[in-house]
Amino acid sequence: MQSSVAVALGLSFSGLDSAVAVDAKYQRAACCYLQEACPYGGRGLDAKCSPGTHFQALNHSFDLTKLEVSDVDSATYSVQAMFGVAWQSTFECSCFDWTGGWQCDDPARKPGKPDYGLQCSTTAQLAVRTVNEPVRVGAYADYERAACCYLQEACPYGGDGRGDKCKPGVHFKALNQSFDLIKVDSSDTDHATYAVQAMFGEAWKSSFQCSCFDWVNGWECDDPAREPGKPDYGLQCPRATQPSVRAVKEQNRVGVNANYERAACCHMQKACPYGGRGKGDECKPATHFKALNQSFDLVKVESPDTDVATYTVQAEFGEAWKSTFECNCFDWTHGWQCDDPAREPGEPDLGLLCDSASQVVLV
16 A cells, blocks of 8 residues: 555555666665664754755765654655756655664665665765755855865865865955855865855855765865755866965064055055066066155065966065065956955955055055
């Protein structure tokens, strides 16, 4: 007799679950996850075993859509596939504890074949995990994705061996907006979660997560802005977006007053855009210039491509004598502009503001 759940889901059973477009190995992997993560109907495990929970098995996505627990020794989990040709097709995981502990039927057993139950090998268990649906507060989806694309490329495997640029407290930019990496959780070598805080506009101090992993296809990340119930295609990072992400070094400033740093960088932004290409000797290292009636030397220019340049500047006056700082400048979408060289970590990143009054005093 068909269960009410089966009828509601449009499935036909003869005492066994029938798959609709979902390959048998994915059904089994999903049921193995539920057998291990949500035994006995998930009693006491509401957060990860409630209907609506999104999880992954064998690098594919599933939603737990319904849970029926008729008694303490039996439970039926209705699962919906959220990928590929199996999109929104459903199947059931029927589990029980009679004499051998909590176990499940094979959801893909063919009628007439021996019933060995669900076989969950150790190797299969490594490929299943719960996916937390992030609570997004204020950060626009495109910015979340750009930030996670940066971390996917710059800090794979939790940033192991990548140095300070992948440690909590690092400030970086994506799509011309600022972010802080506030936490990295890497429980094993194949999985990491990066907690990111937006440092701009209405999204100021809102946070989101980048969940990344390496199962079979190299290091990749979930889409941080995927809407629950939508297909899970993972994070798509086209090459076109890659130039828009970069790390920003928080500088150790030595002796130079913030106003002088900003004035010097305003001079470089105006006088030597795009690394000084086509500007002649006034933009070459060893150039001497003045800003706010103080003297500076341009000691180094690094411009790996036409859209970004870093100018190393040395102060030549007073107590700041021979101290250095950097002017980081770029052109992504709004013309040539620079970072604020004296921005305090944790403060809003508004970029370098060079008003008309300050421009007049640059020599």
